[in-house]
Amino acid sequence: MTEIYFNLLGNSRESYRKNLILKFLEEKAGSGTGELSSKYIYYVETTATGKKIYLLRPANLNKGMDFTVHLKDVQFRLIGPFKDRPTHSEIIQDLILKKEENNLEYEKVKPLINKLFLCQAVSDEEYRNLHFSKGIEIEGILKIIKWLFIEQDITYWNFSGRKMLYESLRINNLV
Structure with a gap:
């Protein structure tokens, strides 16, 4: 497993997508399955409490440029693999919990x-100026949302991309 610290620069869907794909193109090819495959962890964000957001490739x-988004050492569910990889519904439920709290x-x-x-x-400062006692730390949730938007742009570029998650947030009156 190769670990890389990476700061994605961009200010548009196109620039985020291009710069991240260019970074992925630097990966070394694997030479088989299992131990012979190439695997990467990209650390892309850190919260004030030291929690790291990472991408796994x-x-x-999926194949190609796809990746999954994780919040290291945070458990979103009790069962199943990759407990630190939130689903859209887990993000939505956490935000609903926060909205109900305050x-x-x-x-x-x-x-x-x-x-x-x-x-x-x-x-x-904007991330850290929010205060909730329930659920996952809000800074981590928001940074995960940022990366899920980017992930959807890469995976579903020729369709709706980031609008898929945004629409789910809108339907739940979270934006």
Whole structure:
């Protein structure tokens, strides 16, 4: 397993996609299955509490430029593999929990998700200026959402890309 620390630069769907794919193109080819395959972990974000967001390649079920998004040492479910890899429904349930905890505070989350959707920068101060006691730390959830948007742009570029997750958030009145 090769571990790489990587800071993705970009300000649009196109630039995020291009720069990440160019990074993936630097990977060394595997020479077989199992121990002979090449596997990569890309550390891409860190929260104030030191939790790391990482991308895992290759993705288990997909081929090509696909990857999965993980929040290291955070458990989103009790059973199954990759407990640190959230599903869209787990992200949505966590955000609903936060909204129920403090709807007024949650109103500060909505513009940040919209900024992430529009590929606009969110400062560390904006992430860390939110306070919830329930669920996964909000900074980790928001940074995961950013990377799930990017993942969907790469996987579903010729279709709706990041709109798939965004639409699920919208339907649940989370943006």
